[in-house]
Structure formats: C-alpha cells, structure tokens
Amino acid sequence: MLARLFLLFTLVGVSSISLADQGEWSGYVAAEWRGFTGSPLDSEQQGDTTSVSAQAEYYREWENGKQSFRFTPFIRIDGRDTQRSHFDVRELNWTTVHQDWELTVGVGKVFWGVTESQHLVDIINQTDLVESIDGEEKLGQSMLKLSLVRDWGDIDIFILPGFRERTYPSRTGRLRTSAAVAVNHAEYGSSSGRDNIDAAVRWSQSFGDWDIGVSHFSGTSREPRFRFAVDHGRTVLIPVYDTIDQTALDLQATKDDWLWKLELISRSGFGDRYTAATGGFEYTLYGVTDGGADLGLIAEYLYDSRDSLATTAFANDVFLGARLALNDEASSELLAGIIVDIDDSSRIASIEASRRLGDDWKINLEARFFSNIDKQNFLSGFSKDDFVQLELAWYF
Amino acid sequence: MMLVKPLLLVGLIYSTTIFALSPEEKGLEIATEVDKRDTGFADSKADLVMLLKNRHGEESTRYIRLRTLEVKGDGDKSMSIFDRPRDVKGTAFLSFTHKVGSDDQWLYLPALKRVKRISSRNKSGSFMGSEFAYEDISSQEVEKYKYKYIKDDACGDSTCFVIERYPVDELSGYTRQVAWVDQKEYRPYKIVYYDRKNALLKTLTYKGYQQYLGKYWRADEMFMENHQTGKTTLLSWKNYKFGNGYTNRDFDRNSLKRAR
Numbered sequence: 314m315l316a317r318l319f320l321l322f323t324l325v326g327v328s329s330i331s332l333a334d335q336g337e338w339s340g341y342v343a344a345e346w347r348g349f350t351g352s353p354l355d356s357e358q359q360g361d362t363t364s365v366s367a368q369a370e371y372y373r374e375w376e377n378g379k380q381s382f383r384f385t386p387f388i389r390i391d392g393r394d395t396q397r398s399h400f401d402v403r404e405l406n407w408t409t410v411h412q413d414w415e416l417t418v419g420v421g422k423v424f425w426g427v428t429e430s431q432h433l434v435d436i437i438n439q440t441d442l443v444e445s446i447d448g449e450e451k452l453g454q455s456m457l458k459l460s461l462v463r464d465w466g467d468i469d470i471f472i473l474p475g476f477r478e479r480t481y482p483s484r485t486g487r488l489r490t491s492a493a494v495a496v497n498h499a500e501y502g503s504s505s506g507r508d509n510i511d512a513a514v515r516w517s518q519s520f521g522d523w524d525i526g527v528s529h530f531s532g533t534s535r536e537p538r539f540r541f542a543v544d545h546g547r548t549v550l551i552p553v554y555d556t557i558d559q560t561a562l563d564l565q566a567t568k569d570d571w572l573w574k575l576e577l578i579s580r581s582g583f584g585d586r587y588t589a590a591t592g593g594f595e596y597t598l599y600g601v602t603d604g605g606a607d608l609g610l611i612a613e614y615l616y617d618s619r620d621s622l623a624t625t626a627f628a629n630d631v632f633l634g635a636r637l638a639l640n641d642e643a644s645s646e647l648l649a650g651i652i653v654d655i656d657d658s659s660r661i662a663s664i665e666a667s668r669r670l671g672d673d674w675k676i677n678l679e680a681r682f683f684s685n686i687d688k689q690n691f692l693s694g695f696s697k698d699d700f701v702q703l704e705l706a707w708y709f
Numbered sequence: 710m711m712l713v714k715p716l717l718l719v720g721l722i723y724s725t726t727i728f729a730l731s732p733e734e735k736g737l738e739i740a741t742e743v744d745k746r747d748t749g750f751a752d753s754k755a756d757l758v759m760l761l762k763n764r765h766g767e768e769s770t771r772y773i774r775l776r777t778l779e780v781k782g783d784g785d786k787s788m789s790i791f792d793r794p795r796d797v798k799g800t801a802f803l804s805f806t807h808k809v810g811s812d813d814q815w816l817y818l819p820a821l822k823r824v825k826r827i828s829s830r831n832k833s834g835s836f837m838g839s840e841f842a843y844e845d846i847s848s849q850e851v852e853k854y855k856y857k858y859i860k861d862d863a864c865g866d867s868t869c870f871v872i873e874r875y876p877v878d879e880l881s882g883y884t885r886q887v888a889w890v891d892q893k894e895y896r897p898y899k900i901v902y903y904d905r906k907n908a909l910l911k912t913l914t915y916k917g918y919q920q921y922l923g924k925y926w927r928a929d930e931m932f933m934e935n936h937q938t939g940k941t942t943l944l945s946w947k948n949y950k951f952g953n954g955y956t957n958r959d960f961d962r963n964s965l966k967r968a969r
Contacts, residue, residue: 374969378967378969381967381969422822423822424821462963517962519962567827569811570828572827572828597828600833600834600882640834640835642838644796669794672794672795673794
C-alpha cells in the first residue's frame with residue numbers, strides 16, 4: 314500500500330515539470346546466447362538458450378539539476394525459461410537536492426560495499442538471480458531515501474515498503490538448486506509477512522585514504538531460508554523470508570597500488586545470530602604492456618561463522634582473481650577468477666570479458682565452470698551447469 | 710638582537726640574486742606566474758569532445774562534461790561525466806588534486822550504482838584510451854614539477870619562454886617535458902613530452918585561446934600527437950562557463966552518484 318503511495322507521490326511530483334522541458338532516453342538492446350558444456354543434472358532441464366533483453370532510461374532534470382526524475386524499465390525474454398523472462402521497473406523516482414540534504418522517493422537502486430567476490434553488506438535491493446548468479450543484478454526497490462550531508466559524514470535513512478521476492482529459474486531452467494524453488498509458495502517468518510515495512514540507516518565517511526561505512530538494516534531478509542516440500546509429487550524448495558536485523562561494516566584503505574577491503578555483517582533473526590565477512594586486497598600493476606594495460610591481482614577470504622550450516626556457498630573460501638584492462642579505444646577488459654572452498658575443495662572458475670565494437674556496440678563474454686563440487690556443497694545443483702555465454706549489445 | 714644581522718644578510722643575498730636568477734629559479738618563476746594568472750577563477754564547466762585517431766586513420770569519439778572547483782591552498786576538485794561512448798554513459802569520475810601527496814579519486818559505475826574509491830597511482834596510464842595520460846589532464850600544480858629555463862624562442866606571432874619541467878613524482882611516465890609559454894599572457898603554447906627513456910614521445914599544441922571573465926585564457930583545441938605510435942587525440946572544448954557558484958557539495962560522493 315505504502316509502495317503505491319510512494320509511486321503516486323513520485324508521479325505527482327513529476328507532473329509538476331513543465332512539459333516543454335525535454336528529458337532524454339538512453340539504454341541498450343542485447344541478444345544473448347548461453348551454451349552449456351554438458352548434459353543437465355536433471356533430464357527435465359533445458360539445453361542451450363538464447364534470449365533478448367533491453368533496458369531504457371528516461372532522465373529529466375530541472376531547476377539546474379536540483380530536481381530530477383528517472384525511469385528505468387528492464388525486460389528479458391528468454392527462449393526457454395519462462396521464469397527468466399521477466400519485466401522489472403529498476404528505477405522510477407524523483408530526487409530533490411539541497412545544500413545539506415537529499416531526498417529520493419520512488420523505486421530506486423542502491424549499492425553498498427567494496428569487495429569483489431561477494432556482496433554481503435549490499436542489502437537494500439533484492440537480487441535478480443535469474444539475470445546472473447553473481448548476485449550483482451538487482452530488482453528495483455520502492456523507497457524513501459533521505460540523505461543528510463554533515464561534516465562528520467553522510468547519513469542515509471531508508472524506509473522500504475514493498476518487499477520483493479528473489480527471482481529463481483524454473484524447474485526446467487539451468488543454474489538452479491538441485492530441487493527447484495517454488496517461487497509462488499514463498500513464506501514469511503513474521504506475521505506481517507511481505508507487507509512488513511523495512512528500514513535501514515547508513516553512515517559513511519572518508520578519512521584521508523580510508524573510506525568507511527556502518528549500516529543497520531531491520532526488516533525482511535533479502536536472502537531466503539529454504540524448506541523442503543512436496544508439490545505434485547516433486548520435491549521443491551519453499552523460500553522462507555525471515556525478519557532480520559543486520560549490522561554491517563564496509564571499509565576500504567586505498568594505499569598507493571593496494572586497495573585493502575573488508576565487509577563484515579552480523580545478522581540475527583535468521584537462525585542463531587551469526588557473523589560473515591569478506592576481506593582482502595586488490596593490487597594493481599600499471600602499464601604492464603607497451604600499450605599501457607593495467608593488471609589487477611585480487612585475493613579475498615570469504616568467511617561465515619555458521620560454517621557447514623551456512624546458507625551461502627561461501628563459509629570458508631578463498632577467491633583469487635586477475636583483472637586486465639587494456640586501456641585501448643575499445644575499452645577491452647578481462648576478469649578471471651576462482652573461488653575455492655577450503656573445506657571440501659569445490660571450485661567455481663569464472664571469466665568475464667568485454668570490448669566495444671565501433672561506437673555503439675559491445676560484446677560481452679561470460680563463462681563459469683564448476684568443478685569438484687561436493688554433494689553436500691550449496692552449489693551441488695550447479696555441478697553440471699558449466700556454461701559459456703555471449704552477449705551482443707547495442708546502445709542508444 | 711642577534712637575529713637581525715643574519716636576516717639582513719639573507720635579505721641582501723636574496724635581492725642580489727633577483728638580478729641574476731639561475732635557470733632553475735627563472736623556470737620556477739615562469740611556472741609560478743602561469744599559475745598566478747590562472748588563480749581566482751573560482752569554478753568552471755565545459756563540454757569536451759575527444760577525437761581519437763590511430764595510424765590507419767580510424768576514428769572514435771568521446772563526449773565528456775567537466776566541472777572544476779578551485780580550492781584555495783590546494784589542488785582543484787574536478788568531476789568528469791561521460792556521455793559517449795554510449796556504453797559508458799553516466800560513468801563519472803571525481804578527483805581531488807593535492808599539491809603534495811597523492812590525489813583522491815572516485816569512480817561511479819552507473820550499471821551497479823557503485824562508487825569505487827580508486828588508486829591515483831596510475832599517472833602515466835591512458836585517459837579513456839586517448840593519447841592523454843591522467844597526469845596530462847589533471848590539475849597542473851606548480852609543486853608537481855622542478856623547472857629550468859632554457860631560452861626564448863619565437864612561437865606563432867609572439868615570443869615564448871622555453872622551460873623544461875621535471876616531474877617530482879617517480880611514477881610519472883616522463884623524464885622531462887619541454888614547454889613553450891608565451892611571454893605576454895603566460896599561456897602554454899606547446900609541450901613536448903619525453904618518456905622514461907628520455908626518448909621523444911608526444912607533442913601537445915594549444916590552439917584558439919579565448920579569454921573569459923576578462924582574465925582567464927582557455928584553449929578551444931588541444932592536439933596531442935604520439936610520435937612513437939602515430940596515434941593522435943584532438944580535444945575540442947565548448948561551452949566554457951565560469952561563475953557557476955559551485956561548492957564542495959557539487960564535488961562529493963552524493964553528487965558523483967547523481968552526476969548527469
């Protein structure tokens with residue numbers, strides 16, 4: 314209900330703009346092919362897939378940028394997985410800026426954090442998991458965001474109505490849990506269920522070469538627990554969204570060629586209180602080739618105090634990665650990495666590469682390989698889902 | 710008053726050297742005057758088109774908007790907002806230059822809505838795939854070089870001082886730069902860059918100077934030619950505007966996230 318009120322408020326605010334004042338559209342249309350190297354774990358699961366996606370952004374500002382409106386719809390149509398085909402309003406918001414405060418009302422997207430291998434602290438938006446298993450694609454979240462700008466740092470206060478459930482592939486889709494997630498049967502830990510209004514606050518500040526953020530979130534967990542159930546004779550996973558409290562720290566020290574990073578969370582209400590952390594560094598070697606390429610070396614340790622009872626795959630893991638930026642006209646980039654589970658030696662290797670073609674086209678390559686995946690590992694459902702994905706995008 | 714005499718003595722020595730500046734002192738004096746004449750502009754904004762050409766004549770363009778805030782007693786703050794290529798549209802770069810020590814830099818990635826603090830050590834790296842390195846486009850503080858006056862030389866219709874400047878930072882991609890500065894307005898006319906092996910690397914020429922607020926000169930075009938690769942980059946500046954009333958608030962992480 315409140316979410317709808319927010320939208321109404323946004324639209325009323327926006328309708329006051331003079332129509333003569335032109336805004337601008339930008340965005341992309343992309344075609345994607347995803348090929349799997351082996352046959353699936355479950356014979357019902359599909360093979361190679363093609364899909365198309367598009368995202369547009371309408372932006373208009375007035376009063377010299379003191380007020381602005383943004384609308385960003387996104388759509389994907391997948392050739393095989395009906396649950397991967399989806400439409401989402403990533404952003405639909407109005408922002409007003411003043412000397413010591415800013416206010417955003419509507420659907421928005423917010424990122425918190427510093428590390429590369431996983432994003433523990435980032436909690437405002439729900440993960441759009443069908444888009445990518447790396448957890449970096451997010452669904453729009455309705456919000457009222459008030460930012461206070463002070464000498465001693467920035468305070469961001471969030472009121473978050475309209476909980477969004479995580480997206481999951483369908484039973485016939487790939488890159489899913491061993492038993493499919495029954496997305497239409499989600500349950501909630503608290504009596505107010507999905508109508509709970511979440512709240513969050515974050516303080517952030519830069520001290521010289523240190524950037525620090527401390528945050529607290531109180532509301533419905535973006536990450537669900539799972540409960541086994543039987544649906545039409547099939548075992549399924551019912552997502553259960555608990556009401557949690559999560560206190561977090563994100564920290565980066567930028568010391569010359571070294572970036573030292575730490576993300577730390579303490580969460581209660583999701584089973585027993587637990588702690589999880591990601592910490593490490595990125596060290597960059599500049600100008601490694603005559604063409605002036607930069608090579609970044611990344612190492613991070615992923616920790617979860619619940620150990621084998623963790624609800625993520627990364628309880629005691631190491632991430633090693635290399636990022637190569639050619640700094641050429643085509644902005645060619647490559648990120649290769651591997652996450653190794655120290656306890657059971659399960660491994661995920663990944664490659665992400667991209668370059669621009671001409672002025673308006675871009676080609677993206679993504680590949681992930683799962684090896685040595687232990688039957689008990691959280692990733693066991695992915696064990697036969699090694700894939701290579703090519704995407705060609707046209708920007709307008 | 711034991712101190713008076715030594716001070717007088719120092720004063721005497723100093724005043725005599727005015728008439729016979731060493732090449733180093735004269736070089737510093739010229740650089741200081743260049744800086745002084747460009748002090749007090751408070752803030753500016755401009756649109757920039759970068760035209761990149763390789764030795765085969767293939768071209769690509771970048772559109773960037775630039776905002777600058779002068780900071781008294783320290784280096785300038787600047788915000789660069791990328792409009793094209795379209796795949797990087799909305800990417801923004803915030804930089805606090807410092808006279809001494811490393812600069813502070815943040816990058817905003819619009820797809821993830823992520824602000825990343827980045828290392829400013831990459832001085833010699835290419836800016837957006839162009840022939841301009843980060844150190845060529847960042848705020849040119851006097852303290853970032855040592856200087857030496859070489860000679861007077863004709864440049865265009867006027868006469869230039871020719872000075873050499875040597876980067877203080879060991880991470881610079883250059884051993885030295887030779888700069889032509891016109892003697893009337895103290896504007897850079899041409900800069901020749903020598904790489905770490907002291908081999909000729911690039912030449913930058915300034916064209917079409919316009920005066921703003923009756924005082925500050927800005928070139929309409931800056932042309933960089935890389936003699937080693939045959940690549941060139943032409944910067945065309947448009948819509949310069951001064952006195953925008955910018956404050957620190959227009960150059961913080963919040964404004965970086967909103968940059969358009």
